[in-house]
């Protein structure tokens with residue numbers, strides 16, 4: 001297992017060309033949020049935009065659009081339940097705050113049927129997959145699953161220790177052709193061949209919304225054309241690095257994920273040097 005440090009991250013990171021335009025940096029579609037959890041969608045979209053995606057479209061319930069427009073005017077929207085054309089997107093994420101009811105389950109099925117490029121599956125998408133195990137075999141190859149401990153055990157069964165979870169994560173990633181990020185303090189990232197442990201981040205991230213931001217960040221890197229494993233590594237590292245930079249002005253208690261997203265710019269500057 002490799003410890004993720006700044007040197008390995010600098011090798012992965014690709015600088016933006018000075019003459020680039022938004023079309024060069026990909027269009028991400030994020031399926032997130034519901035009536036009581038529109039915050040998850042807002043956090044995810046903000047983090048995605050702050051991580052370099054050229055365009056971000058959010059799939060949300062139409063009733064929640066005002067909250068979104070007023071907090072992330074840069075994002076575009078498509079409304080849940082309306083007819084979709086998903087052929088032009090360069091990356092996809094599904095899960096934060098969508099719930100696990102029948103319509104969320106159908107939306108996940110629609111995505112699995114129509115999308116053939118690596119996708120980020122997080123939060124409620126993982127909870128739906130846990131209840132519909134056969135769908136794990138139908139996910140696009142090299143998709144990225146981002147479970148925390150509880151979501152991981154829902155997906156792959158109860159484990160007694162973190163080391164056992166890491167072994168299962170590697171086995172399942174290989175068997176299912178996926179990338180699995182087992183989140184927590186020192187997140188573990190594996191594609192079943194190679195495994196990594198993150199070295200950034202702090203307990204200020206132990207607060208609702210932190211994982212939603214990580215999903216947005218990784219989706220931005222996929223949109224920009226990074227190989228899925230590299231998108232996962234860069235995403236996990238820079239998410240933690242932005243949180244570490246936030247400790248200069250906030251304590252772990254006071255830190256908000258919006259502060260962390262605001263510090264993504266400083267984190268990018270650190271890895272560019």
Ligand SMILES: NC(=O)C1=CN([C@@H]2O[C@H](COP(=O)(O)OP(=O)(O)OC[C@H]3O[C@@H](n4cnc5c(N)ncnc54)[C@H](O)[C@@H]3O)[C@@H](O)[C@H]2O)[C@@H](O)CC1
Nearest residue numbers: 037038039040096097098123124148149150183184208209
């Ligand atoms: N502002 C919003 O709209 C927010 C929406 N959220 C959404 O709410 C839904 C429910 O997600 P939750 O994750 O809160 O609920 P879950 O019931 O899936 O899991 C929460 C529990 O998991 C356990 N856990 C998590 N990380 C752990 C670790 N590293 N070690 C040990 N135990 C750990 C803890 O017991 C924690 O209370 C998701 O769809 C999520 O995206 C949350 O992200 C919170 C913010």
Ligand SMILES: Nc1ncnc2c1ncn2[C@@H]1O[C@H](COP(=O)(O)OP(=O)(O)O)[C@@H](O)[C@H]1O
Nearest residue numbers: 183184185201202203205206208209210211212
């Ligand atoms: N103590 C900690 N140290 C480092 N990172 C942490 C710590 N606690 C949480 N995190 C990170 O914060 C994120 C939490 O994700 P998640 O539990 O899905 O949050 P949410 O669903 O509320 O958005 C993960 O990326 C995890 O690695």
Ligand SMILES: [Mg+2]
Nearest residue numbers: 123148211212
């Ligand atoms: Mg989460």
